[in-house]
Amino acid sequence: MSTDNLVDGLAQTSFVITASLSRIGAENDLSLTQLRVFGILRDRERLRMSTLADLLGLEKSSLSGLVDRAEQRGLVERAPNADDKRAVDVALTPSGQELATRVYGEVTEALRPWIDRLPKDDQHMLEHLLWRLLEP
Amino acid sequence: MSTDNLVDGLAQTSFVITASLSRIGAENDLSLTQLRVFGILRDRERLRMSTLADLLGLEKSSLSGLVDRAEQRGLVERAPNADDKRAVDVALTPSGQELATRVYGEVTEALRPWIDRLPKDDQHMLEHLLWRLLEP
DNA sequence: CACTGTAGTTCGTAACACCAACCATTACAA
DNA sequence: TTGTAATGGTTGGTGTTACGAACTACAGTG
Numbered sequence: 001m002s003t004d005n006l007v008d009g010l011a012q013t014s015f016v017i018t019a020s021l022s023r024i025g026a027e028n029d030l031s032l033t034q035l036r037v038f039g040i041l042r043d044r045e046r047l048r049m050s051t052l053a054d055l056l057g058l059e060k061s062s063l064s065g066l067v068d069r070a071e072q073r074g075l076v077e078r079a080p081n082a083d084d085k086r087a088v089d090v091a092l093t094p095s096g097q098e099l100a101t102r103v104y105g106e107v108t109e110a111l112r113p114w115i116d117r118l119p120k121d122d123q124h125m126l127e128h129l130l131w132r133l134l135e136p
Numbered sequence: 137m138s139t140d141n142l143v144d145g146l147a148q149t150s151f152v153i154t155a156s157l158s159r160i161g162a163e164n165d166l167s168l169t170q171l172r173v174f175g176i177l178r179d180r181e182r183l184r185m186s187t188l189a190d191l192l193g194l195e196k197s198s199l200s201g202l203v204d205r206a207e208q209r210g211l212v213e214r215a216p217n218a219d220d221k222r223a224v225d226v227a228l229t230p231s232g233q234e235l236a237t238r239v240y241g242e243v244t245e246a247l248r249p250w251i252d253r254l255p256k257d258d259q260h261m262l263e264h265l266l267w268r269l270l271e272p
Numbered sequence: 273c274a275c276t277g278t279a280g281t282t283c284g285t286a287a288c289a290c291c292a293a294c295c296a297t298t299a300c301a302a
Numbered sequence: 303t304t305g306t307a308a309t310g311g312t313t314g315g316t317g318t319t320a321c322g323a324a325c326t327a328c329a330g331t332g
Contacts, residue, residue, distance in 0.1 A: 009266035017150040086279040130145035
Protein backbone atom coordinates (compact mmCIF):
# COMPACT_ATOMS: atom_id res chain seq x y z
CA MET A 1 0.00 0.00 0.00
CA SER A 2 1.30 3.39 -0.97
CA THR A 3 -0.02 5.25 2.07
CA ASP A 4 2.34 3.21 4.23
CA ASN A 5 5.31 4.60 2.44
CA LEU A 6 4.00 8.11 2.72
CA VAL A 7 3.39 7.67 6.43
CA ASP A 8 6.90 6.36 6.74
CA GLY A 9 8.29 9.30 4.84
CA LEU A 10 6.37 11.73 7.01
CA ALA A 11 7.60 10.01 10.16
CA GLN A 12 11.21 9.94 8.99
CA THR A 13 11.01 13.58 8.02
CA SER A 14 9.54 14.40 11.39
CA PHE A 15 12.47 12.81 13.12
CA VAL A 16 14.96 14.78 11.07
CA ILE A 17 13.18 18.05 11.75
CA THR A 18 12.69 17.24 15.41
CA ALA A 19 16.36 16.36 15.78
CA SER A 20 17.37 19.73 14.34
CA LEU A 21 14.95 21.60 16.53
CA SER A 22 16.08 19.72 19.62
CA ARG A 23 19.74 20.26 18.88
CA ILE A 24 19.45 23.97 18.25
CA GLY A 25 17.12 24.30 21.19
CA ALA A 26 19.60 22.52 23.44
CA GLU A 27 22.36 24.85 22.30
CA ASN A 28 20.22 27.64 23.68
CA ASP A 29 19.05 25.75 26.76
CA LEU A 30 15.59 25.27 25.38
CA SER A 31 13.71 22.01 25.23
CA LEU A 32 11.67 21.10 22.19
CA THR A 33 8.49 22.01 24.05
CA GLN A 34 9.87 25.35 25.11
CA LEU A 35 10.80 25.96 21.50
CA ARG A 36 7.22 25.27 20.52
CA VAL A 37 6.01 27.69 23.16
CA PHE A 38 8.25 30.32 21.68
CA GLY A 39 7.06 29.53 18.18
CA ILE A 40 3.46 29.90 19.21
CA LEU A 41 3.97 33.02 21.28
CA ARG A 42 6.17 34.69 18.70
CA ASP A 43 3.27 35.63 16.47
CA ARG A 44 0.56 36.44 18.97
CA GLU A 45 0.43 39.06 21.64
CA ARG A 46 -0.48 37.00 24.63
CA LEU A 47 -2.24 33.73 25.31
CA ARG A 48 -4.07 32.19 28.22
CA MET A 49 -2.46 29.24 29.88
CA SER A 50 -5.28 26.93 28.90
CA THR A 51 -5.29 27.79 25.21
CA LEU A 52 -1.52 27.46 25.14
CA ALA A 53 -1.85 24.03 26.73
CA ASP A 54 -4.42 23.09 24.11
CA LEU A 55 -2.20 24.21 21.26
CA LEU A 56 0.67 22.19 22.65
CA GLY A 57 -1.49 19.20 23.44
CA LEU A 58 -0.44 19.30 27.08
CA GLU A 59 -2.19 19.06 30.41
CA LYS A 60 -2.56 22.35 32.26
CA SER A 61 -0.40 21.01 35.04
CA SER A 62 2.43 20.34 32.62
CA LEU A 63 2.34 23.91 31.47
CA SER A 64 2.68 25.43 34.93
CA GLY A 65 6.19 24.13 35.42
CA LEU A 66 7.15 24.90 31.86
CA VAL A 67 6.13 28.52 32.21
CA ASP A 68 7.65 28.64 35.69
CA ARG A 69 11.08 27.78 34.39
CA ALA A 70 10.86 30.11 31.43
CA GLU A 71 9.64 32.89 33.70
CA GLN A 72 12.52 32.41 36.11
CA ARG A 73 14.84 32.93 33.18
CA GLY A 74 13.03 36.10 32.27
CA LEU A 75 11.93 34.85 28.87
CA VAL A 76 8.23 34.90 29.54
CA GLU A 77 5.91 36.68 31.88
CA ARG A 78 2.56 36.01 33.43
CA ALA A 79 -0.12 38.64 33.76
CA PRO A 80 -3.64 38.40 35.12
CA ASN A 81 -6.27 38.32 32.43
CA ALA A 82 -8.47 41.40 32.36
CA ASP A 83 -11.72 39.66 31.49
CA ASP A 84 -11.46 36.58 33.66
CA LYS A 85 -9.91 36.80 37.09
CA ARG A 86 -9.19 33.07 37.12
CA ALA A 87 -7.20 33.17 33.92
CA VAL A 88 -3.53 33.96 33.47
CA ASP A 89 -2.02 35.35 30.30
CA VAL A 90 1.45 34.46 29.12
CA ALA A 91 3.59 36.57 26.82
CA LEU A 92 7.18 36.70 25.71
CA THR A 93 9.34 39.32 27.35
CA PRO A 94 11.53 41.44 25.06
CA SER A 95 14.47 39.17 25.80
CA GLY A 96 12.25 36.17 25.08
CA GLN A 97 11.22 37.74 21.79
CA GLU A 98 14.80 38.28 20.86
CA LEU A 99 15.78 34.73 21.74
CA ALA A 100 12.81 33.37 19.81
CA THR A 101 13.67 35.16 16.57
CA ARG A 102 17.33 34.29 16.93
CA VAL A 103 16.70 30.59 17.53
CA TYR A 104 14.19 30.32 14.73
CA GLY A 105 16.67 31.98 12.45
CA GLU A 106 19.24 29.39 13.42
CA VAL A 107 16.78 26.63 12.68
CA THR A 108 16.15 27.98 9.21
CA GLU A 109 19.87 28.31 8.57
CA ALA A 110 20.48 24.78 9.79
CA LEU A 111 17.81 23.29 7.56
CA ARG A 112 18.55 25.35 4.47
CA PRO A 113 21.42 23.21 3.14
CA TRP A 114 19.34 20.12 3.65
CA ILE A 115 16.34 21.65 1.91
CA ASP A 116 18.45 23.05 -0.90
CA ARG A 117 19.30 19.56 -2.01
CA LEU A 118 15.88 19.85 -3.62
CA PRO A 119 15.51 22.05 -6.71
CA LYS A 120 13.63 25.30 -6.09
CA ASP A 121 10.59 24.13 -8.02
CA ASP A 122 10.34 21.03 -5.88
CA GLN A 123 10.72 23.12 -2.76
CA HIS A 124 7.75 25.24 -3.75
CA MET A 125 5.76 22.16 -4.60
CA LEU A 126 6.59 20.60 -1.24
CA GLU A 127 5.73 23.77 0.61
CA HIS A 128 2.42 23.94 -1.20
CA LEU A 129 1.56 20.32 -0.46
CA LEU A 130 2.46 20.58 3.21
CA TRP A 131 0.33 23.63 3.74
CA ARG A 132 -2.55 22.01 1.90
CA LEU A 133 -2.21 19.17 4.36
CA LEU A 134 -2.07 21.52 7.32
CA GLU A 135 -5.20 23.39 6.34
CA PRO A 136 -7.80 23.29 9.12
CA MET B 137 11.85 34.44 2.05
CA SER B 138 10.28 31.27 0.77
CA THR B 139 12.51 28.85 2.66
CA ASP B 140 11.10 30.21 5.90
CA ASN B 141 7.65 29.15 4.98
CA LEU B 142 8.83 25.73 3.97
CA VAL B 143 10.72 25.32 7.22
CA ASP B 144 7.59 26.37 9.04
CA GLY B 145 5.51 23.89 7.11
CA LEU B 146 7.95 21.12 7.85
CA ALA B 147 7.97 22.00 11.53
CA GLN B 148 4.19 22.19 11.75
CA THR B 149 3.87 18.89 9.95
CA SER B 150 6.40 17.37 12.31
CA PHE B 151 4.32 18.39 15.27
CA VAL B 152 1.20 16.85 13.81
CA ILE B 153 2.96 13.58 13.06
CA THR B 154 4.72 13.55 16.41
CA ALA B 155 1.45 14.15 18.20
CA SER B 156 -0.14 11.17 16.47
CA LEU B 157 2.82 8.95 17.19
CA SER B 158 2.89 10.02 20.83
CA ARG B 159 -0.80 9.49 21.30
CA ILE B 160 -0.90 6.05 19.77
CA GLY B 161 2.30 5.14 21.54
CA ALA B 162 0.83 6.24 24.85
CA GLU B 163 -2.25 4.12 24.25
CA ASN B 164 0.12 1.17 24.08
CA ASP B 165 2.37 2.32 26.92
CA LEU B 166 5.15 3.26 24.57
CA SER B 167 6.99 6.54 24.57
CA LEU B 168 7.90 8.23 21.33
CA THR B 169 11.48 7.06 21.70
CA GLN B 170 10.42 3.48 22.32
CA LEU B 171 8.27 3.72 19.24
CA ARG B 172 11.31 4.76 17.27
CA VAL B 173 13.28 1.86 18.68
CA PHE B 174 10.54 -0.45 17.49
CA GLY B 175 10.47 1.17 14.09
CA ILE B 176 14.20 0.74 13.69
CA LEU B 177 14.31 -2.79 15.00
CA ARG B 178 11.29 -3.88 13.02
CA ASP B 179 13.22 -4.13 9.77
CA ARG B 180 16.61 -5.38 10.90
CA GLU B 181 17.57 -8.57 12.64
CA ARG B 182 19.54 -7.22 15.54
CA LEU B 183 21.55 -4.12 16.35
CA ARG B 184 24.32 -3.23 18.74
CA MET B 185 23.47 -0.84 21.53
CA SER B 186 25.87 1.75 20.23
CA THR B 187 24.58 1.80 16.66
CA LEU B 188 21.04 1.96 17.96
CA ALA B 189 22.02 4.90 20.13
CA ASP B 190 23.56 6.58 17.08
CA LEU B 191 20.46 6.05 14.97
CA LEU B 192 18.33 7.55 17.71
CA GLY B 193 20.75 10.36 18.42
CA LEU B 194 20.98 9.34 22.06
CA GLU B 195 23.78 8.85 24.56
CA LYS B 196 24.65 5.25 25.32
CA SER B 197 23.60 5.73 28.89
CA SER B 198 20.15 6.86 27.81
CA LEU B 199 19.71 3.68 25.86
CA SER B 200 20.53 1.38 28.76
CA GLY B 201 17.47 2.41 30.71
CA LEU B 202 15.31 2.44 27.63
CA VAL B 203 16.25 -1.12 26.74
CA ASP B 204 16.01 -2.13 30.40
CA ARG B 205 12.39 -1.11 30.61
CA ALA B 206 11.48 -2.70 27.28
CA GLU B 207 13.30 -5.86 28.26
CA GLN B 208 11.45 -6.09 31.56
CA ARG B 209 8.23 -6.02 29.58
CA GLY B 210 9.50 -8.81 27.36
CA LEU B 211 9.42 -6.73 24.20
CA VAL B 212 13.11 -6.75 23.52
CA GLU B 213 16.04 -8.93 24.43
CA ARG B 214 19.75 -8.49 24.82
CA ALA B 215 22.33 -10.99 23.58
CA PRO B 216 26.09 -10.90 23.67
CA ASN B 217 27.65 -10.00 20.36
CA ALA B 218 29.60 -12.82 18.79
CA ASP B 219 32.43 -10.77 17.33
CA ASP B 220 33.02 -8.32 20.15
CA LYS B 221 32.76 -9.46 23.72
CA ARG B 222 32.18 -5.90 24.90
CA ALA B 223 29.20 -5.34 22.65
CA VAL B 224 25.56 -6.21 23.30
CA ASP B 225 23.00 -6.90 20.59
CA VAL B 226 19.37 -5.92 20.91
CA ALA B 227 16.47 -7.51 19.05
CA LEU B 228 12.71 -7.55 19.25
CA THR B 229 11.15 -10.58 20.86
CA PRO B 230 8.21 -12.20 19.03
CA SER B 231 5.81 -10.31 21.26
CA GLY B 232 7.75 -7.13 20.56
CA GLN B 233 7.52 -7.81 16.83
CA GLU B 234 3.81 -8.28 17.11
CA LEU B 235 3.34 -5.09 19.09
CA ALA B 236 5.50 -3.18 16.63
CA THR B 237 3.49 -4.19 13.57
CA ARG B 238 0.23 -3.59 15.39
CA VAL B 239 1.16 -0.12 16.59
CA TYR B 240 2.56 0.95 13.25
CA GLY B 241 -0.64 -0.27 11.65
CA GLU B 242 -2.60 1.90 14.03
CA VAL B 243 -0.46 4.89 13.16
CA THR B 244 -1.13 4.41 9.48
CA GLU B 245 -4.85 4.07 10.12
CA ALA B 246 -4.85 7.18 12.26
CA LEU B 247 -3.08 9.27 9.65
CA ARG B 248 -4.91 7.94 6.64
CA PRO B 249 -7.97 10.20 6.91
CA TRP B 250 -5.71 13.18 7.38
CA ILE B 251 -3.60 12.23 4.40
CA ASP B 252 -6.60 11.43 2.25
CA ARG B 253 -7.65 15.04 2.33
CA LEU B 254 -5.02 15.28 -0.38
CA PRO B 255 -5.83 13.87 -3.82
CA LYS B 256 -4.00 10.65 -4.67
CA ASP B 257 -1.77 12.37 -7.19
CA ASP B 258 -0.66 14.89 -4.63
CA GLN B 259 -0.02 12.13 -2.13
CA HIS B 260 2.32 10.44 -4.57
CA MET B 261 4.03 13.70 -5.31
CA LEU B 262 4.48 14.40 -1.60
CA GLU B 263 5.80 10.94 -0.95
CA HIS B 264 8.25 11.32 -3.80
CA LEU B 265 9.48 14.69 -2.59
CA LEU B 266 9.90 13.57 1.00
CA TRP B 267 11.96 10.56 0.05
CA ARG B 268 14.08 12.68 -2.24
CA LEU B 269 14.73 14.87 0.76
CA LEU B 270 15.54 11.89 2.94
CA GLU B 271 18.05 10.43 0.54
CA PRO B 272 21.46 10.00 2.18
C1' DC C 273 -27.87 32.10 46.38
C1' DA C 274 -26.44 27.53 45.98
C1' DC C 275 -24.13 24.61 42.46
C1' DT C 276 -21.75 23.13 38.83
C1' DG C 277 -18.01 24.06 35.82
C1' DT C 278 -13.59 26.16 34.47
C1' DA C 279 -8.60 28.15 35.22
C1' DG C 280 -4.33 27.37 37.38
C1' DT C 281 -1.36 25.66 40.89
C1' DT C 282 0.74 22.17 43.78
C1' DC C 283 2.27 17.59 44.86
C1' DG C 284 3.74 13.02 44.02
C1' DT C 285 5.34 9.79 40.54
C1' DA C 286 7.63 7.83 36.50
C1' DA C 287 10.06 8.23 32.26
C1' DC C 288 13.66 10.31 29.89
C1' DA C 289 18.11 12.18 28.79
C1' DC C 290 22.41 13.79 30.11
C1' DC C 291 27.10 13.61 32.34
C1' DA C 292 30.78 11.53 34.94
C1' DA C 293 32.80 7.55 36.72
C1' DC C 294 33.52 2.94 36.16
C1' DC C 295 34.68 -2.17 34.26
C1' DA C 296 35.71 -5.08 30.40
C1' DT C 297 37.46 -5.72 26.14
C1' DT C 298 39.79 -4.35 21.95
C1' DA C 299 43.16 -1.81 19.07
C1' DC C 300 47.37 0.07 18.51
C1' DA C 301 52.27 1.32 19.20
C1' DA C 302 56.64 1.20 20.97
C1' DT D 303 54.41 -8.45 23.34
C1' DT D 304 53.36 -5.60 26.63
C1' DG D 305 51.68 -1.08 27.98
C1' DT D 306 48.43 2.40 26.78
C1' DA D 307 44.71 4.45 24.61
C1' DA D 308 40.13 3.87 22.73
C1' DT D 309 35.60 1.66 22.59
C1' DG D 310 31.12 -0.62 24.43
C1' DG D 311 27.94 -0.72 28.18
C1' DT D 312 26.40 -0.08 32.76
C1' DT D 313 25.62 2.51 37.00
C1' DG D 314 24.51 6.48 39.77
C1' DG D 315 23.18 11.19 40.25
C1' DT D 316 20.74 15.32 38.41
C1' DG D 317 17.32 18.16 36.06
C1' DT D 318 13.40 18.27 32.85
C1' DT D 319 9.16 16.75 31.23
C1' DA D 320 4.55 15.06 31.53
C1' DC D 321 0.81 13.07 33.89
C1' DG D 322 -3.10 12.53 37.30
C1' DA D 323 -5.33 13.80 41.55
C1' DA D 324 -6.42 17.09 44.88
C1' DC D 325 -7.04 21.85 45.83
C1' DT D 326 -8.26 27.10 45.55
C1' DA D 327 -10.38 30.82 43.24
C1' DC D 328 -13.50 32.61 40.24
C1' DA D 329 -17.61 32.25 36.54
C1' DG D 330 -21.89 30.98 34.84
C1' DT D 331 -26.45 29.12 35.55
C1' DG D 332 -30.63 27.50 37.70
